[in-house]
Structures are given as C-alpha cells and as structure tokens.
Amino acid sequence: MADSGIDQCRPQALRRTLQIAVVIASVLEFAAFVQITLPVTPPERLHASGLDNKNEVFADSVGWEEVEQQVARIYSDVPAPERESTIIISAYYGVPGAVAIYDNRKLLPDVVSPQLSDYYWLPQNLTATHALMVDYLPSDVAWMCTSPRLVTHLTVPFDVKGLEQGAPVTFCELDGTIQEFWPRLRNFS
Numbered sequence: 766m767a768d769s770g771i772d773q774c775r776p777q778a779l780r781r782t783l784q785i786a787v788v789i790a791s792v793l794e795f796a797a798f799v800q801i802t803l804p805v806t807p808p809e810r811l812h813a814s815g816l817d818n819k820n821e822v823f824a825d826s827v828g829w830e831e832v833e834q835q836v837a838r839i840y841s842d843v844p845a846p847e848r849e850s851t852i853i854i855s856a857y858y859g860v861p862g863a864v865a866i867y868d869n870r871k872l873l874p875d876v877v878s879p880q881l882s883d884y885y886w887l888p889q890n891l892t893a894t895h896a897l898m899v900d901y902l903p904s905d906v907a908w909m910c911t912s913p914r915l916v917t918h919l920t921v922p923f924d925v926k927g928l929e930q931g932a933p934v935t936f937c938e939l940d941g942t943i944q945e946f947w948p949r950l951r952n953f954s
Contacts, residue, residue, distance in 0.1 A: 828921035829863035852893035855901035910937030
C-alpha cells in the first residue's frame with residue numbers, strides 16, 4: 766500500500782514544530798544569559814530580582830560610590846594625630862576598587878587588600894601605626910592590634926547582598942608593621 770499524504774506530512778510538521786521550539790528555547794536561554802552576565806538590570810532591582818544571589822560580581826560592584834563615601838567618613842572621624850598614620854585594609858577587593866574609582870578628592874590614605882592578586886600590590890614604604898580594618902572583627906585582628914574596637918558596619922544600598930553589605934569596620938593601633946602582618950592576612954579565596 767502506498768504512503769498516504771498524512772504520513773508524509775507528519776515528519777515535516779514535527780520537524781517544523783521542533784525547529785520553532787529550538788528557536789524559542791534559544792531566545793529564552795539568551796535572555797537568561799544576558800540577565801545573568803551583563804549589567805542590564807538597574808542596581809535598585811538586583812536584590813528584588815534575586816540577581817545579587819545569582820551573580821556575585823554584580824552584587825559586589827553595586828554601591829561602590831556609597832561604600833567609598835562611608836569609608837571616607839569613617840576615616841575622617843579618626844582623631845587627627847592617629848589619622849596621619851592610618852592605613853585602610855580591606856579583606857576583599859571591593860573597598861580598594863571603590864576608593865580607586867570614586868575618591869576624587871584623594872583624601873584617603875593607602876587602601877589595600879590582601880585578597881587574590883591585590884595581595885601583591887602592597888606599597889613597600891608603608892609606615893602606618895594604625896589601621897581601619899574593613900571586614901575584620903576585633904577578634905579577627907587581635908593578634909596584630911592593640912585594643913581593636915569595632916567602629917561600625919558598612920551598608921550597601923538597595924539591600925544588595927555583596928561582600929561589603931554589613932562588613933564590620935575595626936580600628937586599631939598596630940602592634941608591628943604592615944609588612945610583618947601581610948603574609949598572615951593573605952586571602953586567596
């Protein structure tokens with residue numbers, strides 16, 4: 766018996782349906798990929814859309830201007846005699862990055878981080894006797910500081926859950942040189 770017309774159409778119709786499904790799936794996948802990899806979502810929507818949990822790079826770069834302003838304010842509150850010999854050490858790269866981009870006034874001292882490749886960029890001529898330690902609790906730095914005290918916590922706008930959200934800021938008098946302590950602070954996470 767010869768093939769009927771219906772039998773001949775079925776594979777073509779199925780093929781066409783699958784082609785359309787593949788195109789639709791590709792468009793949806795591309796849209797999801799764009800949302801996760803490109804900064805197309807406004808910062809105030811990152812937390813509401815859950816992207817701060819999906820992409821830490823976005824979360825860690827939101828609010829840098831506000832973070833820089835907070836760090837500058839905290840530093841300016843340090844008494845003048847201590848401020849002149851204070852360095853800012855951040856456990857993560859965000860604070861030094863924020864300061865490098867937004868500190869147009871250049872009022873802040875050296876801001877360094879022992880995280881990843883930033884570890885290798887410690888200036889050799891540091892003579893600091895005090896430190897503002899960002900993302901370190903007093904108990905974290907008691908081994909290198911005299912009387913460390915918690916000053917405040919940083920806040921990132923829009924409730925974005927980045928590294929700096931809620932980061933403790935501890936002030937202390939150093940019990941030696943930064944160069945002595947630097948290897949122990951190293952953070953290659």
